[in-house]
Amino acid sequence: MKVLVLGGGVIGVSAAYFLARAGHEVEVVDRQAGPALETSFANAGEVSPGYSAPWAGPGVPVKAIKWMLMQHSPLVIWPLLDPAMWRWGAMMLDNCTARAYALNKSRMVPLAEYSRDVLKALRAETGIAYDDRAQGTLQLFRTQKQLDGIGGDVEVLKQYGVPFEVLDRDGFCAVEPALRRTQHKFVGALRLPKDETGDCFLFTNRLAEMARGLGVRFRFDTAITGIDRVGDRIERVRTSAGDLRADRFVLALGSHSPKLLAPLGIRIPVYPVKGYSITVPITDPAGAPESTIMDETHKVAVTRLGDRIRVGGTAELAGYSEALREPRRATLEHVVSDLFPDGGDVSKASFWCGLRPMTPDGTPVVGPTPIGNLLLATGHGTLGWTMACGTGRVIADLVSGRTPEIDVSGLGMDRYRGAWQG
Template identity: 45%
Template sequence: MRVIVLGAGLLGVTSAYYLQQLGHEVTVIDRQATPAAETSFANGGQISVSHAEPWANPSAPLKVLQWLGKEDAPLLFRIRADMRQWLWGLQFLRECTPARTRHNIGQIVRLGTYSREMLQQLRRDAGLSYDQRTQGILHFYTTQKEFDGALEPAEQMRALGCERLVISADEAVKIEPALAHIRPKLAGATYTAEDESGDANLFARELAKRAAAAGVKFLMSHTVTALREAGGSIDHVEATDSEGRFQRIRGDAFVLAMGSLSPIVAAPLGIRLPIYPAKGYSVTLPVKDASRAHQVSLTDDEFKLVFSRYTSASGDRLRIAGTAELNGYDRDLNRVRCEAIVRRVEELFPGAGDTTQAQFWAGLRPATPSNVPLIGKTKLPNLFLNTGHGTLGWTHACGSGKSIARIVSGLAPEVDFAFTGMPAPAARVLQPA
């Protein structure tokens, strides 16, 4: 089949790669000049199956209320006259019950575990290198309340096969000596040895090169303006190139992997996707003092930040990313939020990074209220979804890409997950209408 993939981020590139592997003629369309130039450009770098507790959990409503109006809050709802934001917020609240949280953790862990296995297999098969580290991920807690709140989700994750071990503060410092500076503040930690980290942007660009060499066509600097329906299915994509020239691109099947733009493209077709942009921030710092910098990828759950380290011939860098700001499609850098991240880095690892050369970035994550992505079929027989991955696009990329390639090909997915438009062994997720 001729398959058109809309979007050349992590989800689009992995979808295209696996579709080509199954014998399809694949074309990828993206408005940027290079792959992974938006949400996948400077993310936190973690392959974190252990980061499976969704933003929507029983403790979230009170925290959100406490954080309202605080510019440096980890999760900031910037209230707008935007009906989509209000509807998303109501759905978010419905996902905060203990039962929904347990269900969503199950979905996220199963997809994450499978996706991590697919990444490792792909890395071996394709010989990919992307500044990866396979030293696990350490979640640390600087308040007893946050640590106590992590114990039940960690237990559920272990029951699902994600070995997120609860460890003491002293054990955490043994795993990551750079935490010794804050040892008196540590209440405890969890550690998942199987988790990884790596440069998602570099991975996507390297995989795109291999896909292109295998025959995948990339139409970069092409802006998708519409999906056109005829006879109950998608007939073609309308797009303009970098010079504004109009094109119709026809295919047999279409995969929507446009992140936060997905609901805008789908809405004229009568498909309402529960996705809202959650602006995340990152800071990249050159390593200033290697003895003070962390080696293991870290998660600071209290401040909703993740820490990765990239070491390559081009230099030794620290990447700190996180927080979420629900403010529509605004991508402006908020200096207060940027500086709050730098302050936290200096508090935890003083002198480790060169803050005078900090590079700030903000990107729009496609967030669903449940944190469970939308992967699978729609009401139109030749339109498929691979979107809504929120903060876990890198973690879920390979498993999602391989799964949608199998679904498009009429094959059963290999993972126990509630795919859209298909019978699922677990409780159903919200279906596109």
């Protein structure tokens, strides 16, 4: 079967690889010059099933107000005249209940855990390397109130069988020795020892090369201008390189997915939430992180990627703007300098932003559509890297007519039926 994958980020390339491995003829089309040059390019580097949780939850609206009043705010909202943004925000508020949080997390965790297992198997089978480390994630708390408030999270971790450790200062310094220099700023930590890290850009490019070896064709520098539908089938995709046809189509265009779906009569609540990162060269390995540290106060992740430190965070609602705003850089520089003052040279950091494709319930949209030969793989938000390999396997199974190895009934767009009119 010929399958056309729209999108060359980590989700699209993962889907292409597993589709090709399943025996399909696969072609990938993307407007960029190569793989992973948009949202997959410089994310925080975390493969963190343990942190697979929706942003919407009990107490979040009140917290959001407090966050926006902070000097180094983890949340920024630009009041745009964009009805889609406000509808998306209203849907997110509707998900800020204990019941919705539990349901949404129950849909996210199995895909994230499965994806990590698929990634491990891929690494064992192929030897793919991407500055990967499997040394866990450490969530640091600056106040006793934060530490005392992890009871709910711990119960969820227990429910899903996710290993964890609650650590005092000696405990978190044992796994992250460089924190001994700044340990007095924190009262404790929650560690998820099974989480991993790695360079998503490097992974995607190496997986693309492996996909080429399986016969996948990549069309880069090719803009997608439209999709033509005839009845309940996609007939062709219009591009700057001409019309492309296939038996099945997989849409993996992140935040840009709704733009192409709307003319087809398909509306999904995926909206861009901008994230920022800086990449800092390591100057003192002993003063740098060993794995990933999450600063709970600023919602910023600090990750070691080879000879670099990746610092990622901030949620900015600004539509499709990719403007690099200096206050966001200041927040990232503040966090890494506060935690690891001797680890890297912040003056030589590169600055980046990407548009995370967020759903209001946190769960990605993976699976079939009302159009018989069109599948979706989008809406992964901050968890695209975490969920990529699992999503690719699920898509390959669905296209091949196989039942996926996990329950995907809650991942489809049908959960929004009647709730989203874009």
